[in-house]
Amino acid sequence: MTAQPRAHLRADARRNRAQIITTATRAFVDNGPDVPLEEIARLAGVGIGTLYRNFPDREALILAVVxxxxxxxxxxxxxxxxxxxxxxxxxxxxxxxxxxxxxxxxxxxxxxxxxxxxxxxxxxxxxxxxxxxxxxxxxxxxxxxxxxxxxxxxxxxxxxxxxxxxxxxxxxxxxxxxxxxxxxxxxxxxxxxxxxxxxxxxxxxxxxxxxxxx
Amino acid sequence: MTAQPRAHLRADARRNRAQIITTATRAFVDNGPDVPLEEIARLAGVGIGTLYRNFPDREALILAVVxxxxxxxxxxxxxxxxxxxxxxxxxxxxxxxxxxxxxxxxxxxxxxxxxxxxxxxxxxxxxxxxxxxxxxxxxxxxxxxxxxxxxxxxxxxxxxxxxxxxxxxxxxxxxxxxxxxxxxxxxxxxxxxxxxxxxxxxxxxxxxxxxxxx
Amino acid sequence: MTAQPRAHLRADARRNRAQIITTATRAFVDNGPDVPLEEIARLAGVGIGTLYRNFPDREALILAVVxxxxxxxxxxxxxxxxxxxxxxxxxxxxxxxxxxxxxxxxxxxxxxxxxxxxxxxxxxxxxxxxxxxxxxxxxxxxxxxxxxxxxxxxxxxxxxxxxxxxxxxxxxxxxxxxxxxxxxxxxxxxxxxxxxxxxxxxxxxxxxxxxxxx
Amino acid sequence: MTAQPRAHLRADARRNRAQIITTATRAFVDNGPDVPLEEIARLAGVGIGTLYRNFPDREALILAVVxxxxxxxxxxxxxxxxxxxxxxxxxxxxxxxxxxxxxxxxxxxxxxxxxxxxxxxxxxxxxxxxxxxxxxxxxxxxxxxxxxxxxxxxxxxxxxxxxxxxxxxxxxxxxxxxxxxxxxxxxxxxxxxxxxxxxxxxxxxxxxxxxxxx
DNA sequence: TATGAATGAGCATTCATTCAT
DNA sequence: GATGAATGAATGCTCATTCAT
Structure with missing residues (x-):
């Protein structure tokens, strides 16, 4: 019931995507809705670019989380x-x-x-x-x-x-x-x-x- | 029961202070916790400098509001x-x-x-x-x-x-x-x-x- | 025949505005249309914030220059x-x-x-x-x-x-x-x-x- | 009269290279000098990696185009x-x-x-x-x-x-x-x-x- | 004292480049 | 060789805060 993970994604990419959503959820709850995306990326153990490749902007990430x-x-x-x-x-x-x-x-x-x-x-x-x-x-x-x-x-x-x-x-x-x-x-x-x-x-x-x- | 209004304040200054707190309260509720202080100042009808004279930083204003x-x-x-x-x-x-x-x-x-x-x-x-x-x-x-x-x-x-x-x-x-x-x-x-x-x-x-x- | 300098601007602010336009013109000609705005600000001797106060985004600056x-x-x-x-x-x-x-x-x-x-x-x-x-x-x-x-x-x-x-x-x-x-x-x-x-x-x-x- | 196509290149690779140059030329003229290389790759129908294999960096591509x-x-x-x-x-x-x-x-x-x-x-x-x-x-x-x-x-x-x-x-x-x-x-x-x-x-x-x- | 201009730190976002598949 | 995911440096822009008028 996750947010439409594009069907054919390399296994590691799919893992990254899920990991980012999980981390973001916790980060939003812990630090409020304005956590820097860079902090989310860091906590998720990926580069900021990876986060953006998966979620084109902050709203897209929030959308996926919700x-x-x-x-x-x-x-x-x-x-x-x-x-x-x-x-x-x-x-x-x-x-x-x-x-x-x-x-x-x-x-x-x-x-x-x-x-x-x-x-x-x-x-x-x-x-x-x-x-x-x-x-x-x-x-x-x-x-x-x-x-x-x-x-x-x-x-x-x-x-x-x-x-x-x-x-x-x-x-x-x-x-x-x-x-x-x-x-x-x-x-x-x-x-x-x-x-x-x-x-x-x-x-x-x-x-x-x-x-x-x- | 307001927040420690320094005792001897010129009447207009006291009005300013109260006006800013009221406006800020509504602005926070309406627009979320990140309303720019400049917008609060504008809505309160004072300059940003005046807001800062009354509340030395954002936290001080939030404190007064709460x-x-x-x-x-x-x-x-x-x-x-x-x-x-x-x-x-x-x-x-x-x-x-x-x-x-x-x-x-x-x-x-x-x-x-x-x-x-x-x-x-x-x-x-x-x-x-x-x-x-x-x-x-x-x-x-x-x-x-x-x-x-x-x-x-x-x-x-x-x-x-x-x-x-x-x-x-x-x-x-x-x-x-x-x-x-x-x-x-x-x-x-x-x-x-x-x-x-x-x-x-x-x-x-x-x-x-x-x-x-x- | 400059770009509509808002009528009542403090003298120093008006100077800043003109200075930024002049500097930007030279910078665009010398370095192409993508000069970082921060470089223009630096060359004009103002902070990046001042540039943005006068020109809300890059397009506004280009507009004024043209x-x-x-x-x-x-x-x-x-x-x-x-x-x-x-x-x-x-x-x-x-x-x-x-x-x-x-x-x-x-x-x-x-x-x-x-x-x-x-x-x-x-x-x-x-x-x-x-x-x-x-x-x-x-x-x-x-x-x-x-x-x-x-x-x-x-x-x-x-x-x-x-x-x-x-x-x-x-x-x-x-x-x-x-x-x-x-x-x-x-x-x-x-x-x-x-x-x-x-x-x-x-x-x-x-x-x-x-x-x-x- | 193309730019030094390394002598022995597989036919398809040579086609790729030519295709990229043609596409890049049109992209530069149409969209200005800052077209993302990824867009050029996309328009040329190749992956970004292939573009980079042929042209080690952006300047190399521009060089070939010119x-x-x-x-x-x-x-x-x-x-x-x-x-x-x-x-x-x-x-x-x-x-x-x-x-x-x-x-x-x-x-x-x-x-x-x-x-x-x-x-x-x-x-x-x-x-x-x-x-x-x-x-x-x-x-x-x-x-x-x-x-x-x-x-x-x-x-x-x-x-x-x-x-x-x-x-x-x-x-x-x-x-x-x-x-x-x-x-x-x-x-x-x-x-x-x-x-x-x-x-x-x-x-x-x-x-x-x-x-x-x- | 009030005003609003100036400053610059901080975060969002893009994209050149690298590298695992 | 080809692909496209990952990285992070660079830059646009916002806004809290300071300070000249």
Whole structure:
């Protein structure tokens, strides 16, 4: 589910490409969206020219990173749906992510509105996003039919909450604490989504189209 | 509660200073953390020289912006505590913020890890943060005594969730929707924090010191 | 007739601007169209930032250089027309140029087709060029009425020949020789333009519009 | 008359080499002296590595292009001398060139002073140039003996004028017009060189050695 | 004190050249 | 020999910061 690696690439070149994406993902999360590309190249162990041969400019690299990251998320969601009998469990599983994976997911919160707008125009991104929304939409509806999710929310509410969870943790807390606080926040939020007598929510259920009007 | 405005400043100079901070706050939120200082100066209607006279470098300006923003938050929390009989309501009120205010709060999520680390070293920031934590700590304990908040969380869990809510909304959704999704997410999260039979949380209650080990 | 120096500029800034244009002109002629802008800045005795403050990119600098150069040429042609009774003499005088001036004129032959196309879109350039063509057109017609210029040519032929003369001399000949060969070539070409029994020319007289179809 | 094609080269390799030179000539004329070598390789249908195997660096390629171009010119001049009874006609014929040929000739006007200086140091270039000068020198002297060329010019004047004619046409005029203006300019210049009462020229006749002092 | 011009360090990007396949 | 991937030096350009007016 990676970003369209041009089909016939020499083996070493393909390795380089993957290596650059991995390194860039970590670098963006660690140092913010403005890491010098030269630093990414250096961390990836390639020359700056190699980075540019694979990604003609900074935006192309960001695009590949985000495509990969969203692809991973989509895969994760589909696996979760396939492996769990109850939709509720599948949703929870989609976000119960390893540290490794969370790195990939958090990348999506890093970029400026302008960059995000540019990314949203990319056909691959749009397609992955739409498929992801479809999966989550399925799960949300199923969970509500199962009676496990409160009926006064819709997919837009759920994706919004999911996207909040993907926040990079700002404070340099030790990683054990960071992971624990992520896990606990996720469970608290899921408790908030659970079907049971609760506060009526303001406004109206937000659909996926409310949040991503395209 | 602004950032240490040097005591005796000519009225117009003080106005300049405040104007720059306000403009910078909006510029950071709108255009990301890398807005050129010259653009901020231009938007504030002053020369770049004037900006630099007030804030010796970029970090100083960011510092002032964040100090102001956190100061507003602290004031808000104290007001909420003073005006509400029940701690639970005070907590909810602290986050039920006007659009205007949310601008101020979201600024805190904008900067790179390195910048945030630098900010965390500033004594004024630390003091405001500690006082804010103290207020929230009070409210959390009171709410738990009142029986409205689940007993298996601690202040660190709560501040973490609060900080998630301060996310700038990434998707260029119409502001009415953005506001609604913020309000709904906040309520869902509060429902998750409510005291009632729910899922046991993983790990252990996180205290403020777990999250901000200082 | 320089390139629109923004009206109110501090005296030193205006000096800088002029100095950069002069230096750039010489640098383009001496080192070709790709001189590093940093070298121009260095030769002009300013920082690279100053150059960029005055000319936002390389194209803007080239534009100013060419505008200035064409403005000088236009001024020269008008002076020649005003000071000479016979149109023929005015035409000759327009091209009998000091070394200093020839530097300015030769700049026009330096740039790539793409750059020239971009320059041709500039309103100031177009206006200067049109006025220059008008002056030469006047002189050509007057010279033909006077009987000094052969009747089977038109303004386009003349401007084409003029533009040939503006060629930078390729071979590093001593400047005395270079100047002499320029003067002699000019006179030979003018002899070819003189009205007297000569070879019939192929094709048809070329008007200014043939050469600059806009 | 190509540039020293190493004697024993496999047929396909020789074809490659010729193909690259042809392509490079057109690319230089069309896109200016800075066309990336990779683009030339692409246009020639070979890999960049093959280009480099044939021409160890950019200068070597330019050298080969110019050698070829000057060789063509020399051949042309010799043919003209052989085929015309009158020297005057031979000179005229040397420059009455097909569009195809003019491409080859114009290449000589493209490169920066520094590059030209480097080219001038190449023994093959020098030899071709000297032979070319010798042919033109012969023709000029013969034409003057024949009484068709004015006696107050020398070979240096003539080569200078010839070199002016080799200008790439800057303005994107339709090729029919460009060709016509070239032909007409050539005839006007030849009229200026014709022996008949005319203006006395400034300075003194310029010999080939004046212009190419070597 | 306010202004905005000057400076130059830093990063993005391109492309000549080398070298593994 | 041919190919095209990798390298890194060179250059364009931006912007934080300083300083003359």
């Amino acid at each position: 495509q990969t990251s969203m692809g991973v998320m989509l895969t994760k969601a589909r696996e979760a749906r396939a492996e769990h009998e109850h939709a509720w469990d599948a949703l929870a599983r989609t976000l119960s992510t390893s540290r490794e994976l969370s790195l990939t997911l958090r990348v999506q919160r890093l970029f400026s509105p302008a960059t995000v707008a540019a990314l949203s125009a990319d056909p691959t991104i749009r397609q992955i996003r739409n498929e992801l929304i479809k999966v989550i939409d399925d799960l949300v509806q199923a969970a509500q039919r199962e009676g496990s999710m409160r009926p006064d929310v819709d997919t837009g509410d759920v994706t919004h909450l999911f996207s909040l969870l993907m926040l990079p943790s700002t404070h340099r807390t030790p990683s054990e604490i960071a992971e624990m606080s992520y896990d606990r926040a996720r469970e608290i939020i899921f408790d908030g989504l659970r079907a049971r007598p609760g506060t009526p929510l303001p406004g109206r259920p937000l659909s996926a189209t409310d949040i991503y009007p395209d | 100090q102001t923003s956190m100061g507003v938050m602290l004031t808000k929390a104290r007001e909420a505590r003073a005006e509400h009989e029940h701690a639970w309501d005070a907590l909810a009120r602290t986050l039920s913020t006007s659009r205007e205010l949310s601008l101020t709060l979201r600024v805190q999520r904008l900067f790179s890890p390195a910048t945030v680390a630098a900010l965390s070293a500033d004594p004024t920031i630390r003091q405001i943060r500690n006082e804010l934590i103290k207020v929230i700590d009070d409210l959390v304990q009171a709410a738990q005594r009142e029986g409205s908040m689940r007993p298996d969380v601690d202040t660190g869990d709560v501040t973490h969730l609060f900080s998630l809510l301060m996310l700038p909304s990434t998707h260029r959704t119409p502001s009415e929707i953005a506001e609604m999704s913020y309000d709904r997410a906040r309520e869902i999260i509060f429902d998750g924090l409510r005291a009632r039979p729910g899922t046991p949380l993983p790990g252990r209650p996180l205290s403020a010191t777990d999250i901000y080990p200082d | 505008q200035t150069s064409m403005g000088v040429m236009l001024t020269k042609a008008r002076e020649a027309r005003a000071e000479h009774e016979h149109a023929w003499d005015a035409l000759a005088r327009t091209l009998s140029t000091s070394r200093e001036l020839s530097l300015t004129l030769r700049v026009q032959r330096l740039f790539s087709p793409a750059t020239v196309a971009a320059l041709s879109a500039d309103p100031t350039i177009r206006q200067i060029r049109n006025e220059l063509i008008k002056v030469i057109d006047d002189l050509v017609q007057a010279a033909q009425r006077e009987g000094s210029m052969r009747p089977d040519v038109d303004t386009g032929d003349v401007t084409h020949l003029f533009s040939l003369l503006m060629l930078p001399s390729t071979h590093r000949t001593p400047s005395e020789i270079a100047e002499m060969s320029y003067d002699r070539a000019r006179e030979i070409i003018f002899d070819g333009l003189r009205a007297r029994p000569g070879t019939p020319l192929p094709g048809r007289p070329l008007s200014a519009t043939d050469i600059y179809p806009d | 050698q070829t171009s000057m060789g063509v010119m020399l051949t042309k001049a010799r043919e003209a001398r052989a085929e015309h009874e009158h020297a005057w006609d031979a000179l005229a014929r040397t420059l009455s060139t097909s569009r195809e040929l003019s491409l080859t000739l114009r290449v000589q006007r493209l490169f920066s002073p520094a590059t030209v200086a480097a080219l001038s140091a190449d023994p093959t270039i020098r030899q071709i140039r000297n032979e070319l000068i010798k042919v033109i020198d012969d023709l000029v002297q013969a034409a003057q003996r024949e009484g068709s060329m004015r006696p107050d010019v020398d070979t240096g004047d003539v080569t200078h004028l010839f070199s002016l004619l080799m200008l790439p046409s800057t303005h994107r005029t339709p090729s029919e017009i460009a060709e016509m203006s070239y032909d007409r300019a050539r005839e006007i210049i030849f009229d200026g060189l014709r022996a008949r009462p005319g203006t006395p020229l400034p300075g003194r006749p310029l010999s080939a050695t004046d212009i190419y002092p070597d």
